Amino acid sequence: MQALVIVGHGSHLNPGSSTPTFAHADTVREAGAFDEVREAFWKEEPSFREVLRTLESDTVYVVPLFVSEGYFTEQVIPRELRLDGWDVENWESGDGVSASYATHGATDVEKTVHYCGPVGTHDSMSDVIAKRAETVTGNPDVGEGFGLAVVGHGTDRNENSAKAIEYHAERIREADRFDEVKALFMDEEPEVDDVTDHFESDDVVVVPLFIADGFHTQEDIPEDMGMVDDYREGYDVPTEIDGHRLWYSGAVGTERLMADVILERAAEAGAALEGAIDRVRRDANAEVAGD
């Protein structure tokens, strides 16, 4: 038997924080490749600390629903899962975006744990960002005539936080689908406040690389960009600002195709998926095409 555990941050204060984790877990369940699929959280239950003991499977794939490599993926989650002999050096990432997986026992259960890199740094996340642009514009061919802003939190405390954003911006730029692609941030330069200064295109899709919608994606970013003075008044998509049309998508982590990234992570760590990735991709594409 093989199990998948999706680990998210969760919240003591916000009931919606766990919703994307639940939604992607359900998509993975429907794809049918795992005997068990379970969600676990830092701030909710089951906790990282206890989730492994709730599973009947001997083989467990753990995929962090986090944007970046760093404090949570390298310290907190391995420690709380009690990964035996965890050493971040064995995770094959020195550059902050390349961790794939590491296999360990856990000290409290007799199981083999394949601990995967976060969803946010996986290559296929670039596809989810592009998919998000399709979803928010309702156009499966969106690209020509459009600029794309990938928005991250950014922080001085963790340099990896910006790396994931820049990594995907670069990959999407190389794919040559959008006229312009920029990485912008809330707390460091270049800032999302000045979004229109960074684009020549009339239409700009703004995709925040955040897991869940909340304070930042629903309040800060729309206000910072000038889409609305007070987020409670709501805003239009697109909103016209300084001669540009801004297509603001909300958190990329709520995109249905995120389940695909979770499966890709598990597959690279050795999970037997039997076509589950194809099924998830097909369903996500059908959703945008309006089938």
Place this chain on the structure above:
Amino acid sequence: MNAAQLDAFLAAATDGIEFDGLSVTPADAGYAVSAGDGCDEIGTDEELRAFAEENPWFVSNWHYWNHVVGDAEARYAFLRWLERAEERSVRERYEALADGVARSWGQLRLEARLGEDGRRRYAIRHEADIDVPSSDLDRYDDPLAARELVKLDDRGRYRPLKTAPTLPTGWSYPDLDGHDLVRTVDFVYPATIANWHRENEGALDVTHFREAAERQTGIYDVVDELSVEELEAATESCCVDSQCLKRRMWDEDEETELDVPRGKGEFPCREPCSLFVTAARKFVTLGREETRSYEFELTPTEKEQLEEIVDAVAEGRVEEIREADLNEGANRYRARYLRARRTDEHGLSGTPTYPEDHG
């Protein structure tokens, strides 16, 4: 008992069966068999078949536990506990299961009853809804729905602690198999079955407060500064039956037991939870402050009123206080009157909190 169960029984008989009072031992001239009472010698396969047909409960019971539930340890143990399998004989159990056997698990009422061919069916509802007609409860069948179902309490407030005694009412899972029963319970009260089973096996791994605090990093690094007196006040505040249905098994450390009741819950708490650690962090910062003396005037009734307000908030009684009950110190109009009379921009009785900031 159906044909498939009978066939499985006949096939297993050649290796011998020993389960819940059902005993089949291969012997030279057939089998020695027993179904909860005296031992019979049986010669032919035909006679073994007849024995099974005379004791259908024993065969279906054996089949259910060995072929349907299987050997998944915690799930098996929990379903056995639910129908009191270790306390009652097969006959007693089947008679009881015909009417339904109920047990409570936190605020859940769990019920087992006989289904087709001796299989079990299970039901879950809030224990406060025991006497509510099923037609008045919202029906659920998918265990996954429990995740959303228990997210908010009956007043619509988010429940960050799954084992808080605020489980919402008004719903039921009337018809689950054993596998889905355990999944549903695990969504309502995560990991409680696993830890309960470990405790019963004498294998509960307890992480005491000091060890859990040492492990913390980042903003939670400071929680190891909590003194034992503060820790006792913290557990008294957070880890009692009125706030959480788990039974606290951890203490300060292995040697130092906390002088606070552990709780009466069926399921154990094996280490401080994330909510407790968050609270502990706040308590550490509160504990760092030195006390000061303030001088202000209140009437005796006003002093008591402040105490009543603290008490009402601490006990979660604020919402229960009637709008027009002016005899309650924590009544909203009383509190607003106290504020209007006794506080200004400097706080209580015009006394600044930080006098040094006011020359």
